[in-house]
Structures are given as structure tokens and as C-alpha cells.
Amino acid sequence: MRSMCCFSALLLLIMAPVVCQGGNILVFPMEGSHWVNMDVLLQALHSRGHSLTVVRSNKSWYIKEKSSYYNTITVSVEKAVDQKFIQKVIYEIMEYERGASRLVYLFHLIVGMFGTFLESHELLGGFVSALLDDAELTTYMKDSKFDLLLTDPCWGGGAIVAKYLNLPLVYNARWLIAGDAHLAIAPSPLSYIPVTGTRYTDRMTFVQRVNNMILHVITQIQLSWVIKDVYQKVCEKYLGPDCDYYQLMIDADIWLMRTDFVFDYPRPTMPNVIYMGGFQCKPAKPLPQHLEDFVQSSGDHGFIIMSLGTFVSELPADLANEIAATFAKLPQKVIWRYKGEKPDTLGNNTLLVDWMPQNDLLGHLKIKLFVAHGGTNGIQEAIYHGVPVVGIPLFFDQYDNILRLADRGGAKILSLSTMDKDDNFLKAIQEVLTEPSYRNNMQRLSRLHRDQQLTPMDNALFWMEFVMRHKGAAHLKAQGNRMPWYSYHSVDVALFLVGALILLLFTVFFLLRCLCAAVCKCKAKRD
Structure with missing residues (x-):
């Protein structure tokens, strides 16, 4: 029996390279x-x-x-x-x-x-x-x-x-x-x-x-x-x-x-x-200690993260100051991925970082909101972790991406041209933070996304x-x-059928005309 087990194990080892x-x-x-x-x-x-x-x-x-x-x-x-x-x-x-x-x-x-x-x-x-x-x-x-x-x-x-x-x-x-x-x-x-x-x-x-x-x-x-x-x-x-x-x-x-x-x-x-x-989404891993200490210091208010993607590492100074001033008014802590000069209005509650473990932050228990540009990677991670979004789309498909979340009740959209007017940025953040439907809708999308037979x-x-x-x-x-476009859309078939129908109608018309002419000719002879 033991020799048989050894033989089976050897056979599996021999076959493993072929299978894998x-x-x-x-x-x-x-x-x-x-x-x-x-x-x-x-x-x-x-x-x-x-x-x-x-x-x-x-x-x-x-x-x-x-x-x-x-x-x-x-x-x-x-x-x-x-x-x-x-x-x-x-x-x-x-x-x-x-x-x-x-x-x-x-x-x-x-x-x-x-x-x-x-x-x-x-x-x-x-x-x-x-x-x-x-x-x-x-x-x-x-x-x-x-x-x-x-x-x-x-x-x-x-x-x-x-x-x-x-x-x-x-x-x-x-x-x-x-x-x-x-x-x-x-x-x-x-x-x-x-x-x-x-x-x-x-x-x-x-x-x-x-x-x-x-x-x-x-x-x-x-x-x-x-x-x-x-x-x-x-x-x-x-x-x-x-x-x-x-x-x-x-x-x-x-x-x-x-x-x-x-x-x-x-x-x-x-x-x-x-x-x-x-x-690319996966369960959150523990944060680096300095980030963990920072988010834990947020207490019951929790924290917000902001990232405008791979390509946008800095902003015009006036816009950066407006964003920083808005964050300074919030009770939440903020982690902002930003490589530009430190804004003059930066508050004590805001941490500027060159890089952040975005997926792990979105999966943290104290996360409240994601301020995002609308790139596909970030949007999918927000869905996976069920985190509501305030979107600031910049270019390409980003507005359309955030629009899909907003249409499902999980995001609020702002534009660069209006976010620094009438406290629009602050109002959007406060609305998403205080209205439970945003988080509830994102949690529902998260459950739908995760409920799959295969990852x-x-x-x-x-x-x-x-x-x-x-x-x-x-x-x-x-x-x-x-297929060429005219065949794919059956344009050639449609033209053929229309031509055949016109030919048929013309033939019927011609036969009826000939018949009428013959009847009229016979009638004229009798008269």
C-alpha cells in the first residue's frame, strides 16, 4: 500500500510540469x-x-x-x-x-x-x-x-x-x-x-x-x-x-x-x-505605520483621500490653494497625492504625499470619501470597496466614467471651471459625506461586483x-x-430587393398598360 502511494506521488510529480x-x-x-x-x-x-x-x-x-x-x-x-x-x-x-x-x-x-x-x-x-x-x-x-x-x-x-x-x-x-x-x-x-x-x-x-x-x-x-x-x-x-x-x-x-x-x-x-x-482590485493590506497613525488620529470623523491620477502630479497654484482651503474646513483628515509646491492654505488636517497605497486606503474601515479624477483604475477600486466619490474629471473618458457612478447614485461630479466658485467643492464634499444614499449605493455596486463565479x-x-x-x-x-460595411448592414441586399420590387411593379404596370391598350383596341374595332 505504501509503495502504491509512493508510486502515485511520483507519477503526480512527473505529470505536474506538463499540467502547469x-x-x-x-x-x-x-x-x-x-x-x-x-x-x-x-x-x-x-x-x-x-x-x-x-x-x-x-x-x-x-x-x-x-x-x-x-x-x-x-x-x-x-x-x-x-x-x-x-x-x-x-x-x-x-x-x-x-x-x-x-x-x-x-x-x-x-x-x-x-x-x-x-x-x-x-x-x-x-x-x-x-x-x-x-x-x-x-x-x-x-x-x-x-x-x-x-x-x-x-x-x-x-x-x-x-x-x-x-x-x-x-x-x-x-x-x-x-x-x-x-x-x-x-x-x-x-x-x-x-x-x-x-x-x-x-x-x-x-x-x-x-x-x-x-x-x-x-x-x-x-x-x-x-x-x-x-x-x-x-x-x-x-x-x-x-x-x-x-x-x-x-x-x-x-x-x-x-x-x-x-x-x-x-x-x-x-x-x-x-x-x-x-x-486589479483586491482586499486591503495593512497601511504603512505613518499612514495608519494618521488615519487613526481622525477619530469618528474618518478620512478622505484625493488623487488626480498618474499624470497629474500638480495643479495651477490658485486651484491648489482653493482645494487646500476647502480641506482645511473639514473635520475629517485628508491624504492628498500631490507633488507640486505646498499650498499656502494647507490645513493641519491634510497630509501631502508623493505616492499612496490607494487600494489599501480605499479598503480601510475609516475611509469616508474618494476625491478622484475619474480614471478607470480608481473608479473600479472605489466600486470594489464601496466608497462614494466626488469626481473632478480632467480629460478623455474621465467625465463619462464618473457620470456612470453618479447615474447610479454613488458620486457627485464637479468641473474644473466651476469647482472654485461659490464653495461648490465644499458643498459637494459635505453632501456626499452627510447623505447616506451615496455610500449605500456604492456598497450595493460593490456587492454586485464581488458576486461573481470567477474573479x-x-x-x-x-x-x-x-x-x-x-x-x-x-x-x-x-x-x-x-465583411465590408455594405454587406454587414445588408445595404446590397436592401438595394437588390428594392430594385426587384421596382422591376416587379414596372412589369405589372407594363402588362396592365398593354392589357388596357388591347381592350381599348378591341372596343374600338367593335364600334
Whole structure:
């Protein structure tokens, strides 16, 4: 019996490497906050035994060249979308929103910023060219025999590299270059699916639906422009003149979508879209001692945290002073992630920090409120921990993100142009702190989010390993994404049927006319 047990244990040890064999994954990421959540996914993949290689620029400021859980391929470029480039764009947007009307601000985002938007993708196109022009690097990538390529499709280079290396493609996605990734692959009725930037819910008036359609057309024109001007040229250079970049871009095997329907509005979807909203969220860990001492000193009042995200580390002096003065009037303690000069009006109840363990603070028992810019990562963590939000959206999708919480009763929205007027910031904070419905609604969203058969992270990992096991997921790709627009929308069928009906009516009319003529001719002969 004992020998049998030993034999069984030996057999399990022999079989274990086969069962747990890790894959070899090439990662083509994006910088900034997008890298922050990509990094969480990479750490989870590493913990399951997968080998990871990250492609980065020599000018990267977030993606480190040395890591204990991934290798790197560093591509040398003269210019890149670096921290200086991003911060210049952000501060320009902030100044416009503070000083311009909503119409002027929107026009600036759509038209004025398009040149900057195009420039950023041209830099990315140059990065892809520098990678594929380097014979040593391309030989290394081919010899490495990767099992799949994981990329963020907000930058469009990953699909080209995957095709060049003939690898299955997995997206860590929410945005596809210029808009919501759903719009490219799933039926998306604009009557109830708001385009990002409209600031609408899924219940739109007629005028709002008109605006929604107009903005959708504009974003599609921008997408086509970027593809034609940047990625199609790179595609033809390395993959041949017959390669259509748009078809290549939407041909991912799996779309790991960084959202879910607790946060987002219900909409049609596709079988190869896997929802993993909040995959980076986890139970809170103990705080560093200095932070724990600070929040414990808040007593029954509790504490508030404020963070405006990865890219915004400081604010104009007048706005920073207004925020600090507002916090000084509160009985709560405040932890504010801020790297600018210390505001003159900073109160004794406010602690400025360069970095904060945001997830752990949001999960603390004494947390009362999150003052946030509306980035996806922070919003999902607020939902996970059930913490109400006062939102100060700055750019891109942030207003729309906070709007989804506000629409469900868990947040209050302010704008940069009005928050420093008539004590609006203070009033918003006091309303969310004193009205129980905000916290109750966020707690309800938290319960819905957590009540899942699989955690979002486990779901994402399963489908990535599924792609590696089966060399892709072609059976989940809809044929409709390969059809021309007129066939997809049955315009050709409609035209054929209308033509057939017109022909039938014309034939009937012609026969009736001939019959009438014959009857009249016979009648004339009898007369």
C-alpha cells in the first residue's frame, strides 16, 4: 500500500510540469496608467509560471528595464510619447476647460488637439518601425518562439508586430486608438450607447442622440485618418501592400475588456470579449505605520483621500490653494497625492504625499470619501470597496466614467471651471459625506461586483491560457468583422430587393398598360 502511494506521488510529480507548463508571452504595452494595470496582469501571469518579455522604448518612464518577473526588449528611438509630452497635453486641456465654454472646450478637444493626437501615433509608428528594422531584435523575437502577443490597443502597433511574428493576439483593452473598443467589433446602436465624450447616459433625448451620432462620425473620421496616415503605411512596409490594417486591428483572438456591466451600461457584445473590470482590485493590506497613525488620529470623523491620477502630479497654484482651503474646513483628515509646491492654505488636517497605497486606503474601515479624477483604475477600486466619490474629471473618458457612478447614485461630479466658485467643492464634499444614499449605493455596486463565479483576474488568466493552449480562438471571431460595411448592414441586399420590387411593379404596370391598350383596341374595332 505504501509503495502504491509512493508510486502515485511520483507519477503526480512527473505529470505536474506538463499540467502547469508556462507559456512564453510577448507584451507590447502602453505607458502611464495603462501600464499600471498591465503590470498587475503580468505579475499574475508570472505567478502562474509564464515567461514574459516586454517591449519598451529607451525613453520609457514607467516600464523599467530591469524586473524580477519579466525580461525586456529595449528599442532605441530619438523621440517618444514620454512624460513631458503627455503632461504638456494634459495641462493644455486643463487650462482650456477652466477658461472656456463647454462648446469651445469640446471644439478644442475634437479639432485643436487632433494634431497632437496624430503626432503621438506617428511617434508610436516610428517605434514599431525601429523595432522591425532592427534585424537582431526581430531575429531574437522569432527565435524566442512566443505563444502569444499581449498588447493594449489604445496604441496601434501591437497588432502589426503580432502579424509580423504570426502570433495569436490578445488585447488588454478598453480603448481602440480613438474610441470605445466595442464600437469596432460589436453591434452598437447609437440610440442608447453614448459615445465617449458626449457626457450622456444610456437614456438620451432626441437632441442628445443627434449629438451622439455627430460625435461618433467625427471620431470614426479621426480613426480612419490615423490609420491611413500612420498604421496603414507601417503595415504595408512590413506586411505587404495587400494587408488592410483595420481588419488586422480588429482580428484579435480575445479582447480582455477592462470594464463590466456593474460599471458600464448594458450593450450588445461578442463571444471573444471577456469582461475583467476591477481585475486589479483586491482586499486591503495593512497601511504603512505613518499612514495608519494618521488615519487613526481622525477619530469618528474618518478620512478622505484625493488623487488626480498618474499624470497629474500638480495643479495651477490658485486651484491648489482653493482645494487646500476647502480641506482645511473639514473635520475629517485628508491624504492628498500631490507633488507640486505646498499650498499656502494647507490645513493641519491634510497630509501631502508623493505616492499612496490607494487600494489599501480605499479598503480601510475609516475611509469616508474618494476625491478622484475619474480614471478607470480608481473608479473600479472605489466600486470594489464601496466608497462614494466626488469626481473632478480632467480629460478623455474621465467625465463619462464618473457620470456612470453618479447615474447610479454613488458620486457627485464637479468641473474644473466651476469647482472654485461659490464653495461648490465644499458643498459637494459635505453632501456626499452627510447623505447616506451615496455610500449605500456604492456598497450595493460593490456587492454586485464581488458576486461573481470567477474573479475578473482568474477569468482573464483562463482565457489567455486558453489562447496559448489552442493557438488562438478563431472559433470565437464573428464573420461580420471581415465583411465590408455594405454587406454587414445588408445595404446590397436592401438595394437588390428594392430594385426587384421596382422591376416587379414596372412589369405589372407594363402588362396592365398593354392589357388596357388591347381592350381599348378591341372596343374600338367593335364600334
